Amino acid sequence: MTLQKKDKTGALIGLAAAAAFLILVIVLENTLAPTSQLFVVLKKGAVYSLVAVSMNLLNGFTGLFSLGQAGFMLLGAYTYAILTVPVAVKDQVYYLFGGSAVKFSLPDLFGGLDTPVGLILGVILAILLGGCVAALFAWLIGLPVLRLKSDYLAIATLGFAEILRAIFQWQALGPVTNGANMITQIPTFNNFNITGPDGKVVLYLSAFFPLLIATLCIIVIVMLINSSYGRAFKAIREDEIAAEAMGINLPRHKMLSFCISSFFAGVGGALFAMFANNAQAKVYTSTMTYEILLIVVIGGIGSISGSCLATFLYVACSEWWLRFLDNKMVFTSTMQPKRIAFIVIFAVVVIGGAFLLIRRERKGPGRMWAEILTWIVALLLLGWLGYFIVTGSLNVPLMGTGFRMVVFSVVIMIVVLFFRQGIMGDKEFTDLFLRGKKAIGKEGAK
Amino acid sequence: MEFFISTLLFGISVGGQYALIAIGYTMVYGILRLINFAHGDVFMVAGLMGIYLNTFLAAYLPPALVIPVMLLLVLVLTVALGFCIERVAYKPLRTAPRMSVMISAIGVSYLLQNSATYITGGQPMIYPSIPFLSDTITVAGTSIKWVVILTPFLVVALVILLTQLINHTKVGMAMRSVAKDFETSQLMGIKINSVISTTFIIGSALAAVGSMLYFTTYSSVVPTVGSMPGLKAFVAAVFGGIGSIPGAVIGAFLIGICENFVKILPFEGATTFVDAFTFALLIIILVFKPTGLFGEKATDKV
Numbered sequence: 001m002t003l004q005k006k007d008k009t010g011a012l013i014g015l016a017a018a019a020a021f022l023i024l025v026i027v028l029e030n031t032l033a034p035t036s037q038l039f040v041v042l043k044k045g046a047v048y049s050l051v052a053v054s055m056n057l058l059n060g061f062t063g064l065f066s067l068g069q070a071g072f073m074l075l076g077a078y079t080y081a082i083l084t085v086p087v088a089v090k091d092q093v094y095y096l097f098g099g100s101a102v103k104f105s106l107p108d109l110f111g112g113l114d115t116p117v118g119l120i121l122g123v124i125l126a127i128l129l130g131g132c133v134a135a136l137f138a139w140l141i142g143l144p145v146l147r148l149k150s151d152y153l154a155i156a157t158l159g160f161a162e163i164l165r166a167i168f169q170w171q172a173l174g175p176v177t178n179g180a181n182m183i184t185q186i187p188t189f190n191n192f193n194i195t196g197p198d199g200k201v202v203l204y205l206s207a208f209f210p211l212l213i214a215t216l217c218i219i220v221i222v223m224l225i226n227s228s229y230g231r232a233f234k235a236i237r238e239d240e241i242a243a244e245a246m247g248i249n250l251p252r253h254k255m256l257s258f259c260i261s262s263f264f265a266g267v268g269g270a271l272f273a274m275f276a277n278n279a280q281a282k283v284y285t286s287t288m289t290y291e292i293l294l295i296v297v298i299g300g301i302g303s304i305s306g307s308c309l310a311t312f313l314y315v316a317c318s319e320w321w322l323r324f325l326d327n328k329m330v331f332t333s334t335m336q337p338k339r340i341a342f343i344v345i346f347a348v349v350v351i352g353g354a355f356l357l358i359r360r361e362r363k364g365p366g367r368m369w370a371e372i373l374t375w376i377v378a379l380l381l382l383g384w385l386g387y388f389i390v391t392g393s394l395n396v397p398l399m400g401t402g403f404r405m406v407v408f409s410v411v412i413m414i415v416v417l418f419f420r421q422g423i424m425g426d427k428e429f430t431d432l433f434l435r436g437k438k439a440i441g442k443e444g445a446k
Numbered sequence: 447m448e449f450f451i452s453t454l455l456f457g458i459s460v461g462g463q464y465a466l467i468a469i470g471y472t473m474v475y476g477i478l479r480l481i482n483f484a485h486g487d488v489f490m491v492a493g494l495m496g497i498y499l500n501t502f503l504a505a506y507l508p509p510a511l512v513i514p515v516m517l518l519l520v521l522v523l524t525v526a527l528g529f530c531i532e533r534v535a536y537k538p539l540r541t542a543p544r545m546s547v548m549i550s551a552i553g554v555s556y557l558l559q560n561s562a563t564y565i566t567g568g569q570p571m572i573y574p575s576i577p578f579l580s581d582t583i584t585v586a587g588t589s590i591k592w593v594v595i596l597t598p599f600l601v602v603a604l605v606i607l608l609t610q611l612i613n614h615t616k617v618g619m620a621m622r623s624v625a626k627d628f629e630t631s632q633l634m635g636i637k638i639n640s641v642i643s644t645t646f647i648i649g650s651a652l653a654a655v656g657s658m659l660y661f662t663t664y665s666s667v668v669p670t671v672g673s674m675p676g677l678k679a680f681v682a683a684v685f686g687g688i689g690s691i692p693g694a695v696i697g698a699f700l701i702g703i704c705e706n707f708v709k710i711l712p713f714e715g716a717t718t719f720v721d722a723f724t725f726a727l728l729i730i731i732l733v734f735k736p737t738g739l740f741g742e743k744a745t746d747k748v
Contacts, residue, residue: 149736159724294552405560417538
């Protein structure tokens with residue numbers, strides 16, 4: 001099977017999967033209750049996956065270690081918010097500064113938020129402009145800093161993100177950025193739900209919209225990576241000097257990758273503002289960048305589908321699946337199924353974890369103390385479980401506000417320590433389908 | 447003029463505290479080529495330990511002994527924490543790609559912050575006042591705490607001690623060698639793991655001392671309190687050329703002083719730009735000297 005043919009099949013499978021996913025989202029959205037946590041995960045996941053893929057383009061495919069993602073998101077979010085606050089509520093939003101310096105609003109130019117044209121054109125134009133502003137700033141920032149190497153580049157871009165955050169909180173720019181206050185009343189994902197004449201929602205599209213935008217953007221990025229530019233980026237990642245010797249213009253390609261990545265980060269920022277219902281500078285901290293870097297690495301550096309998968313797992317874990325850990329839990333009786341399930345899961349996790357750790361120790365350099373330590377900890381935990389069963393205690397210990405994030409960070413540490421290459425390594429999920437075919441192709445050639 | 451002197455004193459003191467954290471960053475970077483993102487949080491945990499140990503010890507010990515024992519225990523426990531972090535989170539990834547180790551560091555930082563939020567309930571905690579250090583004195587018309595005056599001297603003393611250790615002991619020689627070339631030193635029979643552990647122990651101990659000084663000056667401890675000083679200390683380390691200890695110390699003092707002068711600049715909203723200014727300074731330096739003031743080639747990196 002030739003490389004191009006394989007690429008084509010892979011692309012088709014990818015497209016089909018994306019389309020099927022989008023259709024599934026529409027169906028789910030109109031069958032499940034709109035309050036389900038699933039939709040928060042889908043919306044936030046859409047935003048984060050776009051930003052993660054844009055970061056992967058830069059860090060994973062071009063090998064430029066940049067930590068400026070939150071700054072570019074901030075630019076996108078603010079551009080979007082400033083351009084879309086309806087004219088009618090501007091005085092209310094900017095009441096501290098006596099109205100906004102920007103006297104127009106994009107959706108209003110096309111007929112207002114209530115008309116489909118005004119909404120779609122206005123919002124999409126604002127999102128794209130958000131991306132463009134981010135790309136423009138990336139170009140300006142890139143001129144001095146792209147000459148720096150690895151960690152120096154990282155800290156310089158991180159610094160620019162922090163500077164941007166300070167500038168947007170500056171009171172003197174209040175008439176434009178609303179100072180340290182957030183810009184509210186902007187069109188959000190919910191504006192895309194189609195309502196009937198009686199004000200009731202006929203068709204829910206609020207999760208579909210961000211996913212559609214994110215999917216389209218990711219398709220563009222994938223196409224870019226598979227083009228000659230993408231090959232040049234990868235060459236730069238592998239070896240800058242060799243790439244230069246092959247005639248790749250280093251500054252130009254680095255700048256291109258940096259600007260494109262920032263463009264999509266800006267688009268992601270605009271979507272994030274829609275998700276959060278506001279634009280607020282203090283949200284876009286370096287912590288946000290670390291979070292996205294974490295997602296990129298957990299997904300696998302240099303794997304687009306890995307980034308997407310990791311984003312949804314990450315967001316679902318932090319926002320949804322582990323949420324029950326934040327509430328105190330008391331069982332009603334000793335034989336309640338939930339209590340039995342808790343005991344079984346606890347025992348399985350402790351025994352399984354200890355077994356895996358000990359096996360790992362025995363495979364590697366046999367260190368006695370590590371094995372003994374594992375034994376002691378495991379036996380202590382099991383001892384506690386025995387105590388829990390015998391006394392018929394009904395209180396689950398430790399659970400309470402904040403415990404979710406502790407468990408979540410432990411899960412992340414486990415993933416980081418045991419899956420060094422990330423979930424997908426540098427493979428794409430379409431490779432999974434193609435592996436069987438490739439084997440057949442090879443046999444055929446024999 | 448009085449205002450100028452007190453600002454300068456505060457700047458030097460903050461700079462000294464940054465310097466203590468920055469040394470930890472720069473030493474780890476010199477040896478492992480790892481930005482130890484968890485270092486700022488180790489600093490925060492040291493602060494929290496102080497608070498909890500103080501209340502715990504007050505119940506068992508005579509009042510005069512509480513603070514000294516607390517300080518000693520904080521030092522020991524922080525060192526233990528730094529050692530454990532290295533063993534659990536970084537050592538298994540020794541052969542892994544550089545990015546994985548950095549992510550592990552970010553993961554540890556997450557874990558420490560989230561655990562701190564869980565334990566404290568997210569409420570700001572107040573650091574106990576240390577007798578003598580917390581007492582105020584009037585210098586040039588403004589009253590300032592003793593800690594502000596003593597910090598720079600303590601820092602300079604510690605740094606001299608550290609440079610002696612690195613330049614004139616066997617461990618120090620091993621550290622310099624590992625920083626120069628990881629694999630060759632291993633071939634020369636240097637126990638890499640113990641050298642790395644020593645580095646983390648020294649870094650954590652300095653962070654613990656830094657936390658005592660910092661939280662005596664600014665007494666409120668919240669789970670995210672470590673991130674900004676941590677980031678600034680890292681900036682200081684980059685500023686001076688990451689991997690170089692004198693560079694990190696000079697960078698930290700410069701940043702501390704500049705930051706305090708930006709705070710009093712006479713234009714509206716100057717305080718918003720304190721952090722931004724630090725980064726702007728860093729970028730300007732990097733544009734002209736891409737490897738920092740004392741770049742890798744000019745100095746030994748440990």
